[in-house]
Amino acid sequence: MTIATILTPRMIVIGGGAVAQVADVLKQVGGTRALVVTDKFMVSSGKLTAVTDPLAKAGVAFDVFSDTIEDPTTDVVEAGVARLQAGGYDSLVAFGGGSPIDTAKAMSVLAANGGRMRQYKVPNPIPRQGLPLVAIPTTAGTGSEVTRFTIITDTETDEKMLIAGVPCMAAAAIVDYELTLTKPYRLTADTAIDSLTHAIEAYVSKRASPHADALARTAMATIYRNIRAVCAEPQNRAAREAMMLAATQAGMAFSNSSVALVHGMSRPIGAFFHVPHGLSNAMLLPAITAFSAGAALGRYADCARVMGIAGDDVSDQTAVAMLLDALRSLNADLKVPTPKAYGIDEARYMSLMPTMAEQALASGSPNNNPRVPTRDEIVELYRQVWA
Structure with a gap:
């Protein structure tokens, strides 16, 4: 054990x-x-x-x-x-x-x-x-x-x-x-996706534990159920209360297991281009989930089922495909821009990708990912999410 x-x-x-x-x-x-x-x-x-x-x-x-x-x-x-x-x-x-x-x-x-x-x-x-x-x-x-x-x-x-x-x-x-209750739409959306990322990464992390798993599962289910409502209805007190508790549970989950590749790659985007942390996580989450899923198919399928995206009657492969579709749809619904659409300078972004990859690896977070990437794979992921 x-x-x-x-x-x-x-x-x-x-x-x-x-x-x-x-x-x-x-x-x-x-x-x-x-x-x-x-x-x-x-x-x-x-x-x-x-x-x-x-x-x-x-x-x-x-x-x-x-x-x-x-x-x-x-x-x-x-x-x-x-x-x-x-x-x-x-x-x-x-x-x-x-x-x-x-x-x-x-x-x-x-x-x-x-x-x-x-x-x-x-x-x-x-x-x-x-x-x-x-x-x-x-x-x-x-x-x-x-x-x-x-x-x-x-x-x-x-x-x-x-x-x-x-x-x-x-x-x-x-x-x-x-x-x-008074937080604006963009801040509400970005912090909500940040907490969802915390819960998912805590659950698929190589350092996951039963204690953190229980918190992560509860958090991701609550967040996915309330995330659109809390953004569309800022005075929805029940949704705000649910999201606040879930964000704390997700924080406890990843603090006691660890975040992984999304956070490792997100930090350099924030540092170099001053993108809010939750927003840079959101930009990366679908692509990195697709990159990682094959190495922890059952875990990612669990995420889909816990979040109510997939039922118990579908295969893990189908559940993960449904999870990827749901994450892309969530980004679209919450108006998450790509780095290009955000207004980041393309030449600077492309030139900094190797440095960002090195900093991501140096943080240690990618080592917790189900599929541990090479520097070149991280560079390619940065390229994929650009537009």
Whole structure:
């Protein structure tokens, strides 16, 4: 039997309005003076008050670092660490999408361990645990609130680095679907496909385990059943709640098994061309599923059946063919562009394919794929998805 190591936050609070409990959750993980990590939109829109008002009411000392950006960089992390060290904080609260949460994780790691962020990219270990973090996602997608990963772009090299380990795990997560009710169509769609990719890749990963399988199966079924509704009906509270829970389950699944080739190839597209992470996953998912399916036919067929795409009465081969058709149709329905249609410069894309392939392999994620690709096969996959 394969030995699985299961990592989760110490505490997860789930439900509509749960963000109001932030002060109590922070205290339970030992925080008395917190740096709240978020982005400028959360401040300017007034949404940050969902966190700051309960903290202030409870008499918890805090300050706000709002300089995070989409696709967080080492420059932003280093600025955050300087702020963290200057203020004498004993904890962090991250509020926003995956970027503020990933930034806060990296700040905790770098403040505790020193040096440069690239020293801790996979497969390098992270020696020391950092300050406790309470992660509060405002999108249903990344799962970062419950994972042992953070993704940071090296400003000097444009490499989107995967950093992994126990010190990247939040001490607590607050999962409140009401925070997603105002999210726009494109963000809702992209984060939803991101979470679907998490669930599928966790299930077909070479590091899959029974624990992660159960979470992945539940997540992919829920996501596929609700993904179109949550995009078409942004105020559909039942769909929003289902997607938020499923995104967290998918995050727990891939944190305890691993993502694979889609994510390995997605990160360089995001780093070089600033494509949102969920969108670059969506661009790649159908082609990479087709590339990989023959090496794990039963697993991919299970995905099709769990998602309600195929019945038990069809062969695995037919179920996988139906899965591929469904993924292509989903991209079409959710208006997922190709890299070409997104507006990426063709000459730069083609010239960078070998570098992107090397970075994808260096991340380690492709080694978890049912079919482990060569560098040339990854280049060809990038070529296939271009248009």
